[in-house]
Amino acid sequence: MPHPFRFPFGPLLRRMFVAAAASLALGAPAHAKPDPNAAPQDFVRQVADQALAVLKQDPALKSGNIARINQVVDEYILPYVDFEKTTRLAAGRYWRQASEKQRTDLAQAFRGTLIRTYSGALTRTDQSTAVKLQPFRGDPSASDVVVRSQISQSNSTPVNVDYRLEKTPEGWKIYDLNVEGIWLIENYRGQFAQQISQNGIDGLIQALNQRNQ
Amino acid sequence: MKNAFSTRLAPALATAALLAGCAQTPTHPDPRDPWEGFNRGVYQFNDKVDRAVLKPVAKAYTYVTPAPVRDCVHNIFSNVGDLWAAANSMLQGRGHDFVNTVGRFLFNTTMGVGGCFDVASANGARKIPNDFGTTLGVWGIGQGPYLVLPILGASTVRDGVGLLGDWNGNQLATVGRIDNVPLRNSLWGVEAVDYRASLLDATDTVDRVALDPYSFVRDAYLQRRAAMVLGRKAGDTDHLPNYEDEDDEGAPPAAPATPAPAVPGTGQQ
Numbered sequence: 001m002p003h004p005f006r007f008p009f010g011p012l013l014r015r016m017f018v019a020a021a022a023s024l025a026l027g028a029p030a031h032a033k034p035d036p037n038a039a040p041q042d043f044v045r046q047v048a049d050q051a052l053a054v055l056k057q058d059p060a061l062k063s064g065n066i067a068r069i070n071q072v073v074d075e076y077i078l079p080y081v082d083f084e085k086t087t088r089l090a091a092g093r094y095w096r097q098a099s100e101k102q103r104t105d106l107a108q109a110f111r112g113t114l115i116r117t118y119s120g121a122l123t124r125t126d127q128s129t130a131v132k133l134q135p136f137r138g139d140p141s142a143s144d145v146v147v148r149s150q151i152s153q154s155n156s157t158p159v160n161v162d163y164r165l166e167k168t169p170e171g172w173k174i175y176d177l178n179v180e181g182i183w184l185i186e187n188y189r190g191q192f193a194q195q196i197s198q199n200g201i202d203g204l205i206q207a208l209n210q211r212n213q
Numbered sequence: 214m215k216n217a218f219s220t221r222l223a224p225a226l227a228t229a230a231l232l233a234g235c236a237q238t239p240t241h242p243d244p245r246d247p248w249e250g251f252n253r254g255v256y257q258f259n260d261k262v263d264r265a266v267l268k269p270v271a272k273a274y275t276y277v278t279p280a281p282v283r284d285c286v287h288n289i290f291s292n293v294g295d296l297w298a299a300a301n302s303m304l305q306g307r308g309h310d311f312v313n314t315v316g317r318f319l320f321n322t323t324m325g326v327g328g329c330f331d332v333a334s335a336n337g338a339r340k341i342p343n344d345f346g347t348t349l350g351v352w353g354i355g356q357g358p359y360l361v362l363p364i365l366g367a368s369t370v371r372d373g374v375g376l377l378g379d380w381n382g383n384q385l386a387t388v389g390r391i392d393n394v395p396l397r398n399s400l401w402g403v404e405a406v407d408y409r410a411s412l413l414d415a416t417d418t419v420d421r422v423a424l425d426p427y428s429f430v431r432d433a434y435l436q437r438r439a440a441m442v443l444g445r446k447a448g449d450t451d452h453l454p455n456y457e458d459e460d461d462e463g464a465p466p467a468a469p470a471t472p473a474p475a476v477p478g479t480g481q482q
Contacts, residue, residue, distance in 0.1 A: 066421075089456040113422050120418035138450060146453065150339070156284060157291070157331070157340050164453070176454075181440025182433045186454045190432050191424040194241035207424055 034080060036171025041136045043080075043172045044147040044163050048131040051076040055125045069119040077118055082166065082173035083111050089175070090188040094196050102201050109208035110188075117184060118177065121151065121161060128154035143167040146178075243428075245359050245435060252361040256427050259366055263409075268416070271409035285329040287411055290404050291340065292321045292328025297383035298343040305351040307444060310341045342441070345382060346375025350442035359431055367434035 034046035054076055055061050060068040087107040088095045098106065134148035144166050152158035164176035164183075177184045195204040246252060275283065295318045302310035317333040317340065325332040334340060349371050350356065357370030368376065388404070391397040423429035443452060 092456070113424075116421045117418075120414075120422065123414055123418070146450070152334075154335070156287075157334060181437045183436065183454050185456060186436055187429060187432045188424075189456075190241075190243060191428050194428060195424060197241045204424075211422075211424065 036080065036173070038172075039136075039140065040145045040165050040172050041133050041147045044149065044165070044174070045131065045133050047077060047080050047174075048149065051122070052125065052129060052131060055122060056127055056129070061125060064123060066119065066123065069122050069125075070115050073115050073119040073122070078111070078115060080172075080174055081114065081118075082168065082175045083107060083114050085166065085173070085175040086110070086114060086185060089185045090192050091196075091201075092189055092193065094192065094201060098201050102205065105205050106201065106208070109205045109212065112212035113188075113208060114184075121159065121177075121179060124153060126153065128152075132158075243359075243431075245356075246431060247358050248360065252359060252431075253427055255361040255363055256430075259361065259364060260426075262364065263416075267409050268413070271406055271413055274406050275410050275413065283407070283410065286403065287407050288321070288325070288331045289328040290407060291331070292318060292325070293387050294383055295321075295340070297379065297386070298341065300382060301343040301345060301348045302341065304348045305343070305444075310343065310444075313338060314341050314343070344375055345378030346372035346438070347441045348378075349375055350438070351444075356435070356438065359435065367430055369435075369438070372438065 034043055034050060036043055038046070051072060054072050055069065058068060058072070084107045087110045088103070090110070091098065091106065095103065130152050132150045132152060134150065136145075136147065138145045144164070146162050146164050148160070148162045150158040151161055160178075160180050162178035163174050164178070165172045165174050175185075192204060195207055199207070242249065278286075295314050299311050299314035299318065302308075302314055317338050320333045320336075320338070321328045321331060324330075331340075346369075354371050356372065360368045360370055360373055362368050362373060362376075365376065384401070388397055388400045391400070419426055419429055446452060
């Protein structure tokens with residue numbers, strides 16, 4: 001603390017107060033844990049805002065640190081994603097042929113790819129990045145809904161990102177993602193089928209694990 | 214992409230790609246991609262050219278130009294392109310999109326200093342991408358087989374024809390009208406580099422997440438094009454992918470559709 005009589009402590013204090021208030025305001029969304037039992041669009045907004053707030057506060061972000069973004073996605077988005085369901089739907093009819101262990105292993109192996117896919121949408125995040133939710137058009141009482149959003153950045157074209165959610169006993173869970181018209185699960189079905197028909201389910205697990213290294 | 218380029222080089226490229234393609238046999242045929250062997254050949258060729266030339270040039274461009282300049286260049290080309298996009302919206306009978314895109318063009322050209330700033334997007338008037346391939350699709354013409362074009366990449370037979378329309382309607386009607394040949398060609402060069410640079414994030418993501426980049430790009434392209442032809446309807450619930458149907462056919466009672474209780478526990482290690 002500078003000596004009160006020699007320094008213009010009034011402005012200094014004010015500046016410190018403003019800085020503290022600003023950091024509180026920035027930090028606040030990170031502390032508000034998303035509520036899976038809220039309305040689906042509120043839930044998605046909470047998840048997105050929390051992840052963005054964490055990323056914006058992180059100095060590693062400016063260097064475009066992919067590993068760090070992956071970490072944030074793993075910690076702040078993946079808990080709200082039903083990646084087991086994503087994997088099951090991507091495997092399609094082959095899921096029935098898989099043993100219990102293969103199912104578990106496949107979901108674990110695909111998890112890394114999912115993290116990298118979700119973080120792909122966040123690599124350009126900067127201080128101007130904002131998520132805007134589109135008006136909810138589905139049936140609010142349905143158990144399978146789509147929430148639409150736009151991720152915008154200053155002076156560049158916003159990206160349309162939709163989330164598909166399912167109501168589970170623990171509340172809403174995201175299980176599919178659409179970026180500019182492209183659904184994630186739909187886009188992995190062909191690749192999964194191709195790998196499985198070539199090298200079997202274990203071959204697919206192996207190929208996914210190789211990508212995780 | 215360029216006039217001289219397409220007449221002199223493209224046949225040579227196509228031949229090279231064709232030769233490369235003959236060695237391949239698809240392992241999991243997709244009915245939308247009957248020419249997979251050929252396409253994979255062209256894809257590999259494009260990938261080599263991209264990694265050797267196009268991507269390094271785009272990266273160097275991104276490295277030496279400050280982001281505001283890059284955004285400005287990108288926005289100017291995008292703004293000029295809005296005119297042709299608007300024309301296509303009109304051809305498709307999407308009057309709402311037409312009015313919005315013309316409004317965007319006028320607003321960005323004036324308030325956005327010749328399109329340098331995308332002030333329309335900043336004010337909520339998002340760009341509505343459109344092209345002649347989509348117009349043909351809206352008119353009811355099927356996409357035809359998937360087709361990888363040399364250098365230009367993912368396409369279909371219909372969209373390949375659409376590209377010819379885009380070339381005439383967009384490039385030849387705008388930059389192509391410039392009489393000064395070196396200037397015109399330089400602008401096309403910058404546009405090509407800007408285009409590749411704008412895709413750097415996307416292609417890096419594909420490199421990180423794709424199991425088989427060829428299928429990944431193909432499936433993404435076909436999904437995206439189908440969504441564009443559907444337009445606003447693409448987001449309706451009846452156009453959502455229905456994964457469960459196929460999942461449940463065959464043996465309904467044998468495999469429960471609900472997640473096995475053992476699995477969530479494993480996710481927490």
